[in-house]
Every structure is written in structure tokens, then in C-alpha cells.
Amino acid sequence: MARCGGLGLQRGLLVITHVIPEALLAGVVDVVSNAATTASVVAGTAPGTIAPPVAGTDEASALASLNTSVHAAEFLTTAAHGTFTLGHYAGALGNSGVAYEVVDDANAAMLI
Numbered sequence: 001m002a003r004c005g006g007l008g009l010q011r012g013l014l015v016i017t018h019v020i021p022e023a024l025l026a027g028v029v030d031v032v033s034n035a036a037t038t039a040s041v042v043a044g045t046a047p048g049t050i051a052p053p054v055a056g057t058d059e060a061s062a063l064a065s066l067n068t069s070v071h072a073a074e075f076l077t078t079a080a081h082g083t084f085t086l087g088h089y090a091g092a093l094g095n096s097g098v099a100y101e102v103v104d105d106a107n108a109a110m111l112i
Contacts, residue, residue, distance in 0.1 A: 024097030
């Protein structure tokens with residue numbers, strides 16, 4: 001189904017969609033809050049995971065510590081990408097909410 005301005009065509013019939021822009025915009029706040037919480041938790045644990053203390057003086061302890069550091073760096077990269085993706089999603093969700101509001105206002109103005 002193709003949509004345009006809150007209206008959609010489905011098999012040649014005009015279908016009016018009902019979207020509540022306020023709900024979309026409220027979702028933006030929720031997504032941004034989730035992204036901020038995730039970023040703060042990851043940032044708070046980063047120092048301890050990037051440079052863990054070496055358990056002993058032997059080669060195995062040093063390699064285990066290095067392995068943990070590499071894994072932590074990969075995790076932080078993935079977490080940063082995920083947080084960026086959440087931010088991108090919040091922006092798209094906000095744009096959708098604003099677009100529906102603009103179209104609803106334009107449709108209401110035509111009916112006055």
C-alpha cells in the first residue's frame with residue numbers, strides 16, 4: 001500500500017489512515033531516553049573493561065588481559081554504533097510525526 005499524506009491507495013480504493021502525531025513525537029522522547037541511558041552505562045563501564053588489571057606476571061595472564069581489552073573495544077564500537085542507530089531512528093520518528101502534523105493541518109485548512 002502506498003501512502004501519501006495520511007492517505008493511502010489499496011487496490012484502487014482510497015483508505016484514510018489514522019495516525020496520532022503526538023504519539024510518534026512522544027516515542028521520540030522514549031527512544032532518546034533509551035539511547036542516553038545506554039550511552040551512559042557503556043561509558044561508565046568502559047574504563048574498567050578497556051584496561052583490566054593483569055591477574056599475574058605470567059604470559060597467560062597478560063594474554064587474557066589483552067584478549068579482554070580487545071573484546072571490550074569491539075563491544076564499545078558495537079554499542080556506539082547501536083546508540084547512533086537509535087539516534088537516527090529517533091530523528092526519523094520525529095520527522096514522521098511532524099510530517100503527519102503538517103499534512104493534517106493542510107487537510108484541515110482545505111476543509112474550512
